[in-house]
Structures are given as C-alpha cells and as structure tokens.
Amino acid sequence: MNAPAQKPDPSRTSHYVNDALYRALIENFSDWQDDARAVTDLAVRDEFRRLLEREARLLDQLRYDDWLAMYTPECVYWVPSTPQAGDPRREISVMFDDRRRLEDRIYRMRTGFAWSQAPASRTVRLITNVEAFATARDDTRMLRSNFLVSEFWGDETRVLTGWAGHRVTRDGAGWKIEAKQVNLIDCDQSIRNPSIIL
Amino acid sequence: MTALEKINAPPTRLGGTALYDWDRLVQEDRAHRLIYTDPAIFEAEMTNIFGGTWTYLAHESEIPNDNDFITRRLGLRPLIVVRDGNGKIRALYNRCTHRGTTLCRWDKGNSKSFQCPYHGWNFLNTGKLRGVPWPDGYAEDMRDPKYNIAQVPRVESYRGFIFATLNMDALPLVEHLGPIAKVIDEWLDRNPGGKVVVCEANRFRYKGNWKLAYDNSCDGYHVAYSHRSLLETENRFAGENAKGMAYYRNSPDTQPMYMRYTGRGNHFKDKRPNLEQRPGGLWALESAHPGMEHYEAEFIRRYGDRAFALLDLAGSEPVNINVFPNFSLLGNHIQVFEPVGVEETNAIWYGTMIVDDGKVPKDAVTDINALRMRTQEGFPNFGEVDDIANFEQIQRGLMALEDEWVYMNRGFGIPDRVKTDADGTITAPATDEAFMREHFKEWKRLMKARPNLAIQREP
Ligand code: FES
Ligand SMILES: [Fe+2]
Numbered sequence: 154m155n156a157p158a159q160k161p162d163p164s165r166t167s168h169y170v171n172d173a174l175y176r177a178l179i180e181n182f183s184d185w186q187d188d189a190r191a192v193t194d195l196a197v198r199d200e201f202r203r204l205l206e207r208e209a210r211l212l213d214q215l216r217y218d219d220w221l222a223m224y225t226p227e228c229v230y231w232v233p234s235t236p237q238a239g240d241p242r243r244e245i246s247v248m249f250d251d252r253r254r255l256e257d258r259i260y261r262m263r264t265g266f267a268w269s270q271a272p273a274s275r276t277v278r279l280i281t282n283v284e285a286f287a288t289a290r291d292d293t294r295m296l297r298s299n300f301l302v303s304e305f306w307g308d309e310t311r312v313l314t315g316w317a318g319h320r321v322t323r324d325g326a327g328w329k330i331e332a333k334q335v336n337l338i339d340c341d342q343s344i345r346n347p348s349i350i351l
Numbered sequence: 352m353t354a355l356e357k358i359n360a361p362p363t364r365l366g367g368t369a370l371y372d373w374d375r376l377v378q379e380d381r382a383h384r385l386i387y388t389d390p391a392i393f394e395a396e397m398t399n400i401f402g403g404t405w406t407y408l409a410h411e412s413e414i415p416n417d418n419d420f421i422t423r424r425l426g427l428r429p430l431i432v433v434r435d436g437n438g439k440i441r442a443l444y445n446r447c448t449h450r451g452t453t454l455c456r457w458d459k460g461n462s463k464s465f466q467c468p469y470h471g472w473n474f475l476n477t478g479k480l481r482g483v484p485w486p487d488g489y490a491e492d493m494r495d496p497k498y499n500i501a502q503v504p505r506v507e508s509y510r511g512f513i514f515a516t517l518n519m520d521a522l523p524l525v526e527h528l529g530p531i532a533k534v535i536d537e538w539l540d541r542n543p544g545g546k547v548v549v550c551e552a553n554r555f556r557y558k559g560n561w562k563l564a565y566d567n568s569c570d571g572y573h574v575a576y577s578h579r580s581l582l583e584t585e586n587r588f589a590g591e592n593a594k595g596m597a598y599y600r601n602s603p604d605t606q607p608m609y610m611r612y613t614g615r616g617n618h619f620k621d622k623r624p625n626l627e628q629r630p631g632g633l634w635a636l637e638s639a640h641p642g643m644e645h646y647e648a649e650f651i652r653r654y655g656d657r658a659f660a661l662l663d664l665a666g667s668e669p670v671n672i673n674v675f676p677n678f679s680l681l682g683n684h685i686q687v688f689e690p691v692g693v694e695e696t697n698a699i700w701y702g703t704m705i706v707d708d709g710k711v712p713k714d715a716v717t718d719i720n721a722l723r724m725r726t727q728e729g730f731p732n733f734g735e736v737d738d739i740a741n742f743e744q745i746q747r748g749l750m751a752l753e754d755e756w757v758y759m760n761r762g763f764g765i766p767d768r769v770k771t772d773a774d775g776t777i778t779a780p781a782t783d784e785a786f787m788r789e790h791f792k793e794w795k796r797l798m799k800a801r802p803n804l805a806i807q808r809e810p
Contacts, residue, residue: 161644165588170642171649175721234551242721245551245702249728251641257584261733267580269736307743341458343556343697346743348736 163252169227170251175242178229181320182238182334185286185295192285192294202283204328205298205319209278212350217259220350221252225322228252229332232351235341238334247340247347258350269348275305276349282316292323293331300335304349311345314338370395373795380760382791384749387560387757393693395798400676401426403802404616405507405514405527407678407687408432408442410701412511412548413459418476421459424689425503425515431455432513433476436463442503442515443478444806454500478502479809499808510539511546512678512685517804530613530776534621534672538680541668543716544708549685550724553700553731557739559746561677561690564698565790567738568673568686569610569618571781572761574599577741581733585638594638598625604780608669612777616675616793618786623669631659633666640725646718654712661715664705665722667730675790683727694746698739702727759787 161168192198204223211220224230232247233239241249250258262270282299296319303310315337321328335351337344370391376383386392400406408423409432420433422445429445431454445453447467454465454474464481466473473481478500486493503515507524509532514524525532539545557563567573574596575582585595598606607624626632637643646665650658667682679686689697704720707713749757762768762783769779779785 166644167639167641168645168648170725171645172718172721234553239551241724242717243550243704243724245553245700245724245727247553248732249641249725253639254641257587257639257733260587261580261584264580264583266576266583267737268577269740341551341554343554343699345556345558346736346739347555347732348740 163226164256165253167251167253170229172242174229175240178231178332179240181288181295181332182318185288185318186284186297187286190287192287198283198285201285201294201296201321201328202280204321204330205280205283205296205317208330209280209300213276213278215273217262217350221255221259223330224252224255224333225324225329225331226252228255228330230255230335230350231332232335232337233340236336236338238336247337247344248335248351255350267348269346272306274349277303279303288320294321294328295319296321300351302349302351306346313344313347313349313351315340317351373798377791377795379788380763381756381758384752384755384757387562387746388693388749390693392798393560393690397426397690398804399797399800399802400794401690402428402517402804403521403797403800404518404676405516405521405524405674406676407674408506408513408515410511410547410549410685411440411508411513414440416461418461418463419459420455420462420476422455422457425517426690429453430503431465431476435476439477440506440508440513441476441478442506442513443476444501444503446501447472448480448498448500449483472498474500477809496808496810501806501808504805504807510535514674514678517806518802519805520803527615528617528674529615530774531617531619531672531674534613534619534670535680538668538670538672542664542703542705543711544706546706546708547683547703548706549701550704550720551702553702553728553735555698555700555731555735555739556691556695557698557742558695559739559742560694561688561696562794563742563745564688564696565673565676566759566787567742568679568681569620569671569786570784571599571603571608571610571620572784573738573741575603577737578734580737581730584733585729588639592635594636596622598622599781603782606781608781610779610781610783610786612786612789614775616790618673618790620671620781620786621669622781626669629659630657630663632663633668634659634662636669637666637726638729640722640729642722642725646722649718650715654715661711661719662722664711664719665726667726673786675793682730683723684730696742698735700727700731700735759784759791763788 230250234245234247261267279301280298284297286295299316302313318334319330320332322331413421414434417436420431423430423432431443431445433441445455447454449472452469454467464475471484475481480498483493506515509524608622610620612618672680677688683703685701687699707716762779762785769785771777
C-alpha cells in the first residue's frame with residue numbers, strides 16, 4: 154500500500170481555496186436557518202453555546218493560538234461586504250481569510266508595528282441568541298448567534314454588531330469550526346478601523 | 352434628449368475667498384494646521400473644491416442599465432446618480448424641491464421615478480416633476496421648472512469614470528485630466544477589453560480631514576514605516592524573493608520608481624519600472640493570498656505558457672494615480688475620498704474585476720476574478736488600517752494649537768532632485784513630497800477663485 158500523499162500545509166500554501174470550496178461555501182451559507190432542522194436538545198445547544206462563548210473569550214483575551222486551534226486546518230473566516238453575502242469570487246469582502254491569512258492577521262498584530270492595533274484594542278464580546286441547525290451531513294452543524302463587540306481604542310469605545318454563522322464539524326468528542334461568516338449589520342457602510350478579529 | 356437649462360445664479364455666499372490670506376496659510380514648504388481643522392475652511396472647500404473642480408462620483412459599471420441609480424455625494428450634497436431612460440447619466444440632487452427631504456434612501460436600485468416619502472411629489476429620473484397630490488390646492492402652475500429636481504450641470508465620463516462639477520468655467524474633463532489621462536489609459540488597458548467592473552468595496556471611515564488621505568495618495572515616504580507591519584507580514588516566508596512593496600525598505604530614492612505631478616492637483620507614483628518586465632513579473636511580487644497556489648498550478652496546467660500573463664491580471668498594478676481632490680487608482684482599486692465633516696472622512700476602496708472580452712479564455716475569467724478579489728483585500732486589511740490610524744492621530748496632533756505647521760519639504764531645495772519638463776510635468780524620487788507641494792498650489796488656486804457655479808433643472 155502506498156503511503157497517503159503528503160497534504161500541503163495550509164499554514165504555508167493555499168491549495169484548498171478553490172472553486173469547489175467557494176461553491177460549497179455559498180451553498181452551505183444559503184437557506185440553512187430552517188426551523189425544521191433546529192436542534193432542540195438543550196444539552197446539545199448548550200454545548201454549542203459554550204463553544205461560541207469560549208471563542209469570544211479567547212478573542213477578548215488575545216489568545217490567538219488557542220483561538221485558531223478551535224478551527225479546522227482548512228478553515229474559512231469570511232466577513233461579507235453585502236448584507237446578503239454574495240459570491241466571494243466576484244465580490245470584495247470586508248475580510249476573507251484562509252488559514253494562512255488568519256495567521257498573517259495574527260502575525261501582523263504581533264509585529265509591534267500594526268499602528269491600528271498599537272496598543273491593542275480592548276474588547277468585550279456579548280454572544281446571544283445561539284441556535285443550532287442540523288445539516289445534510291451527520292457530522293456537521295450550522296450555528297447562528299448574535300454578537301455585540303464593544304471595542305475600546307484611543308479614547309473611545311465603539312460598537313461592532315451583527316450575527317455570525319459558524320459551520321462546525323465533529324472532532325473526536327467535540328467540534329471544530331470549518332467556516333465562520335460574520336455579518337456586520339453595517340457591512341456595506343464605511344467602518345471605523347476594522348482591524349480586530351471579529 | 353432634452354436640453355438642460357441653466358437656471359440658477361451662482362450661490363451668493365461664495366466660498367472662502369476672503370477667509371484667510373491663503374499664501375500665508377499654505378507656503379511653499381509647509382502648511383498651517385488650520386487647513387485641516389478649521390470648520391470655515393472646510394465649508395469653503397465644499398463649494399470651491401467639491402463643486403469648483405471635477406470630482407469623481409461613480410463608475411459607469413455601477414449603473415449599467417437604463418434607470419439604474421446609486422446614491423453618492425458631491426462634497427456634502429446628497430446625490431442620486433442615475434442613468435435615465437435614454438441612457439443619459441445625470442447627477443440629481445437627492446433633495447425634494449418641496450420642503451427638502453431626501454427623495455431616495457436606498458444605496459442603489461432601478462427606478463424610472465422617485466416619489467418623495469413626505470408629501471408624495473413624484474419625479475421622473477430625468478429630474479422632472481411628474482405630479483403632486485391634489486394639485487388644485489396650488490394657485491401656481493406646478494409645471495414651473497423651479498419644481499424640477501436640481502442637478503449638477505456638468506457630468507462627464509472618462510472611459511467609465513464619472514466626474515461632476517458645478518463650475519461652468521471648468522475645462523472639459525478630458526482636458527482637465529490632461530497628461531494623467533494617458534496613465535489612466537494604461538491602467539485600464541492592461542485589463543481585457545480595456546475595462547473593469549466595480550464589485551463592492553472595502554469601506555473605511557476615519558476621524559480626520561479628507562486632505563490627509565489625498566496627502567498620502569502619492570506619499571512614498573511613509574510606506575516603509577507606516578506599513579512596516581504589512582511588509583514584515585507579507586515577507587515572513589519570502590526569503591530572498593521580496594514580496595509586495597518591500598522595495599521601499601532600502602534606499603527607495605535611488606530606484607527606478609518615481610512620482611510625477613501632471614498639473615491641476617493630479618499626480619501619480621509609478622512603481623512599474625521596479626518590476627521585471629516579463630509575463631509573471633507582477634505576479635512574482637504578490638504576497639500570499641487565499642487560493643493563490645491552487646490557481647497558479649491550475650493555470651499552468653490549463654494554459655501553459657500563457658498562465659503567467661493571466662495571473663498578472665490578478666496582481667496589483669504598482670501605480671497610484673491620483674486625481675484631485677478625491678480619486679485614486681491604485682493596485683486594482685478605485686479609491687474614493689468622501690468628506691463627511693471637517694474631521695471625518697470616508698475612504699472607500701472599490702474593488703474591480705475583469706470582464707470577458709472574447710480573448711481571455713472564458714473559464715479563466717471567473718478564476719482570475721476569484722483570485723483578484725483576494726489580492727485586493729490584502730492591502731485594505733493589512734495596510735490601510737494603519738494609515739487611517741495615523742490620519743486620525745494627525746488630526747489629534749494638530750490640536751496642539753501653538754505648533755502651527757506641517758512640513759512637506761522633503762526634496763525641496765535640493766539641486767537637481769526635482770525635474771520640471773517643458774510641458775510642466777514635475778518628476779521627483781518616490782519619497783519626495785513634491786506632489787504635495789504641487790497639489791496645495793492647486794488647492795490654493797481654487798480657494799482663492801470665485802468659481803462660476805451653477806445648478807440646472809429640466810426645462
Ligand atoms: S418634502 Fe417632498 S413632497 Fe413634501
Ligand atoms: Fe499607505
């Protein structure tokens with residue numbers, strides 16, 4: 154038996170962001186908030202709520218390595234620039250990151266020369282209205298949550314708010330995030346210093 | 352097409368001609384803090400600059416069909432930019448002629464008419480008043496042209512870029528652009544069919560004066576420092592093959608790149624001579640972007656030798672082409688500066704994509720654009736954020752009242768550093784502030800002028 158081909162390291166090269174990924178992403182993030190598929194088991198919902206709360210806490214604490222470890226190696230972080238989140242192949246996003254670009258984002262903030270984050274913003278995230286939905290795949294769920302990020306920088310506190318969609322996949326006893334779509338309510342308007350991870 | 356009729360005399364309160372001794376405020380090598388902080392100067396700019404000279408409004412691809420519209424601003428004036436039923440592009444004031452409410456609250460759409468949400472006056476998208484509820488309540492004939500929507504009298508496009516001015520004496524747009532038109536041509540003609548289509552944007556707001564962005568538009572001096580986090584990040588795996596704008600890091604002034612001033616406040620920075628002149632020369636400089644290795648391998652497999660010329664279409668064109676006061680082409684972006692207030696500005700980076708012209712392989716267009724979206728998101732996310740942080744902090748620094756001057760004297764007074772050609776174009780090393788000294792001469796010319804401003808209405 155041949156050894157399996159070495160998979161390219163997504164922290165170094167980006168082979169997985171291809172047409173199939175874009176098509177799947179658009180499909181996965183369309184028409185998924187279906188009442189008939191809502192997860193009603195309180196214990197399961199609580200597990201997802203804890204996952205989202207932990208993500209929020211790690212970001213507030215600038216624990217980026219721990220935060221990234223919550224994601225699958227071939228993940229997507231997507232902040233659309235239109236409220237209906239069009240096709241990212243023909244529409245600029247506020248942010249559209251694969252794993253390597255997420256690591257770039259973190260690397261940049263740690264250089265000490267990222268003036269928009271020097272000093273780093275202090276943030277507090279409120280995550281509410283957590284809902285989970287089943288998908289066609291047994292090992293995959295879609296989560297919807299509302300967020301409100303209070304960000305203090307310079308001498309003022311401002312607010313970034315909207316809702317997020319997480320596509321999570323089973324990972325041993327827990328779950329990992331495959332894709333996160335962050336929908337700012339003012340995503341198509343001018344945004345003040347969008348330099349934190351949402 | 353109906354001829355428009357000029358109906359309005361120039362506004363009575365004319366800009367700021369007498370506000371200040373402009374020559375004292377803006378000197379050859381330095382500018383006074385007040386030009387960035389004084390609300391009266393800002394107000395004067397809204398007529399003398401954003402009104403008195405050609406201002407960029409929109410790209411034709413944003414209103415491709417008859418009756419399409421988008422809302423924009425000319426200075427602070429709210430506008431509806433429409434392509435009417437005859438295909439004519441108009442810049443209508445987004446203001447009801449009855450009592451002044453905005454007629455349209457959508458960012459974009461398609462409509463033959465606009466009905467005022469307050470008392471229901473209904474206007475065609477030519478600006479003509481079509482009807483009012485219960486007209487017999489008016490003694491006057493409501494067909495009087497004064498009730499038609501005011502519009503900007505001069506709206507002209509240059510190869511898809513729509514500009515407008517209220518100044519009846521302004522040169523025709525193409526003459527106003529002058530030598531910079533050729534640079535715009537080159538920027539467009541590298542794309543299939545010589546065309547781009549706007550596809551959403553990275554949109555920023557900063558608490559600072561709009562000129563801080565224009566002063567930065569041709570600034571090669573800040574790159575190595577303001578963008579140090581970007582340069583370090585995009586070169587973290589690069590080894591010997593420096594990526595992005597890494598060429599700024601070592602003696603940028605002795606490199607082939609340069610800045611050139613072409614008159615009327617317009618200038619460009621040309622970094623193209625720094626590149627290897629070969630297919631793929633641009634692509635080779637691109638830092639890491641989502642999907643790049645996949646698409647590169649796929650293009651080589653599909654198109655062989657032609658792959659790199661195609662990949663170059665997703666690469667950022669290394670120029671900054673700036674048309675005073677609010678327009679900049681850089682990389683593949685159309686960047687627009689919108690004043691919001693004396694200390695508040697939007698900086699919008701419209702993305703562009705390529706179109707199928709029958710010469711690029713059809714299946715390549717989608718993939719080039721997919722890659723081109725990701726390359727375009729790089730700089731706004733990792734570069735612009737730091738610039739606008741610096742703009743905001745300039746605005747704050749300028750609150751130090753007694754320290755009055757900002758300096759723009761880099762390169763000033765050094766013999767043979769700045770070259771002026773017979774046609775008046777001025778060329779200097781890439782980090783020189785000559786561009787800023789020159790655009791402030793244009794700013795002063797406009798602020799001193801009594802522009803012949805007008806609006807129009809349908810007859
Ligand atoms: S304000 Fe528009 S109809 Fe009255
Ligand atoms: Fe910059």
